[in-house]
Amino acid sequence: MERYEPLKIEQKWQKKWEEEEAFKATEVEGQPKVMLAEMFPYPSGAGLHVGHVRNFTIVDVLTRFFRQQGLNVMRPFGYDTFGLPAENYAIKTGTAPQEVTAVNIANFRKQAKKLGYAIDWSREINTSDPEYYRWTQWCFLQLFKKGLAYQKESYQWWCPEDQTVLANEQVENGKCWRCGHEVEKKKMKQWFFKITEYADELLEEIDNLEWPEKIKTMQKNWIGRSVGAEIDFEVEGGAPKIRVFTTRPDTILGATFLVLAPEYAGLEYIVSDDCKDAVAKYKSDALKKSEIERQENKEKTGVFTGAYAINPATKEKIPIYIADYVLSGYGTGAIMAVPAYDERDREFAEKFDLPIVEAELIDFDAYGTPKVTYRMRDWLISRQRYWGCPIPIAYDKDGNPHAIPEDQLPVVLPEVKDYKPDKSGRSALAKAKDWLTVEIPVKDPKTGKTRMEKMTRETDTLDGYACSSWYLWRYSSPHDDKAAWNEKAISYWEPLDYYCGGDHAVAHLLYIRFWCKFFADEGHLPFREPIKRLLYNGYINAPDGKKMSKSKGNVIDPLDVIDDGYGADTLRTYEMFIGPYDMDAAWDTRSVGGVYRFLNRCYNLCFDEEGSFSPLESVRDDRSEIASEPRDDGRERSGSRVEKNTIIRHKTIKKVTEDIHRYNFNTAVAALMEYVNELYKNGASKEDLTVLAKLLKPFAPHLASEMLEKLDSDDEWPKWEEKYLVADKVELVVQVNGKLRAKFAVPVEDLEDEKKITEMVLDDERIKKYTENGIKKTIFVKKNKLINMVV
């Protein structure tokens, strides 16, 4: 007897799919389309891990499901290749990141093919390929032209280990998200994208997305819209007015002092001479304080500036303090403190012995102007690193930035020998002397003539998130050399219908929405939201329940699972069966064996000794008596095995179809297992097996293809018919006071006759003993085939 040999079968089909370019997608006007993608991976040297497999398989199950349903499906693939791991490796070993990246991509591609994914390999993209980043630079220039990419000198998070600035989203608990080193604040001139320009729309449109509530809430909190007012306070002695932001302008009568952030601009005009030293010291201490220290010690600190302001409502003189509990980057960096209504102000007031006035609330119209403020800041995008997309900017001799003309794109990353950033904090690009100088055409404002001017290139590179903020659109025309994306192609395929990932809840998913709105405004995109549905999958942990990590030695390598003989189909199906897709799950090696046994049973149903399927009735006659034995539950008592199979076949089609639509992949697999168990009991017809193979194909495409080939069938998704879902006899549940007391097999038409049912039930010995003293009422629920007698 032939045994199920997954590796042999899988090789055969993978070769076939590759040769046929089986998953190539082309636009067909009028045919409904579906586009799906996972969050493209960073191709690390370690290769695919089980988390990738879960993520990619979810996309693949949906991809194949929709293909089998006759939709025009596109499922591309790509690599997010710029970033620190390759660069740090380059610094350590001198190997060019370009080289390492090429090797890692080749490995990822090979592994993804080994998993049998239905990928259109002609749509493979790579963010560090000049063919790609040429258009990342083009995107930057569009933002630059509209003033949405701008430079600003401000205090920024700086990682002393990686020698680069970090965005707010890249600082986790006061530490660098990559190396874990404590970050500090440094005043620097940096590039920003003005994401705040779109804050309102980004917030408002969240509710229209088919995204998990968790992600939507996180984005809303991140944007953090607050409605309030700005109020000006005169400063005694003629210093510039202090403008504060408050959400409670109605409490102004209780404002007994002002507090400024230590970084408050214009502080020098306010501080009195005798307080200068104390203020200067407090300010420098605050800047040195790490984020960790600020978080751990929430005890209020601050110093008096020696200056006073006038409360415009009470006309009283109130002192001005500086304190680090007021943040420079939010609102105006200054607050009116109302200790009677605000807990933090109260703490401060108590510590510094300031008055706490329980004043009445007033209508504030006379004192403030309405103002909306956001917690979200502009997106800091420059990085002092080599391995990133060069910012297409050059500086004239006065230091003014100029756009590199679009016909000079891409600005290609120059080859260097030493990848270390220099001591001044500039990236290794500063060492590429030849590359650094560039000639840019400049229009002379007086003569109107254009002349070439020598300039110096920007040595910062773009945050990797910029590269991934438009890649979904590149998929629609991945090798177009005329435009970032082709308008016709993108309007057919996009927006993306399904996006699946388990990371980047805020940053990436907010940035890509921001760029979408910008490019829609520029007339380049025909939609304002890039992603219709988001599936946010959970992590896979080690068998001990802990996170997998090399140092703990608990990593499961998916390729080992395949090569151990289980094969890709088992791995894929197991990871779908492991639990609800959006919950974390622990790897269980023994359960992998269980899924393998299931696929083996599928195989054995289809391939007997002669290598042909086992037709119903011809085999397993030894069990025919058992099979036709009436069962206790009374269901289908009269049905033949063929009739039983027909019912369960249609039930299974319905269950699997609906489960995949609901992303309940685990219960879809369970339903297939139940179906196979039934076929083992009853025997299987060709029709039974064909349906099995079709339903199995999204999960285990190689085995299913092998079965379908044997059965001489296409893979068109089967349909169920409701009429087969109703057996002629059904099981009636009888409860007394809500407790299960008996089950009856009744003809389905009897459910229409409540009186008949009631009489029959009351006449039964099992029920009689409970109802001797009479019944108060009966509740009959036809839908649930249930009757409850209340005594």
Place this chain on the structure above:
RNA sequence: GCCCGAGUGGCGGAAUUGGUAUACGCGUUCGACUUAAAAUCGAAUGGAAACUUCCAUAUGGGUUCAAGUCCCAUCUCGGGCACCA
């Protein structure tokens, strides 16, 4: 501190609209095949009882003919935010 999730057998988990709790898988036990083992096939498997019941969905209350599901309170775990005025 605030905002979300979640808590069901020995284990991972089902129960989709308030209606048969524990689907499916793992593990365990027994049986068939075998000289034997593996593989495979079949049966049993929440706990106490013992032939008919009782108790079980984190804990305590409530609503209902009926609650894992709804309401109130409490505990535990996970995630997010964390001086945002």
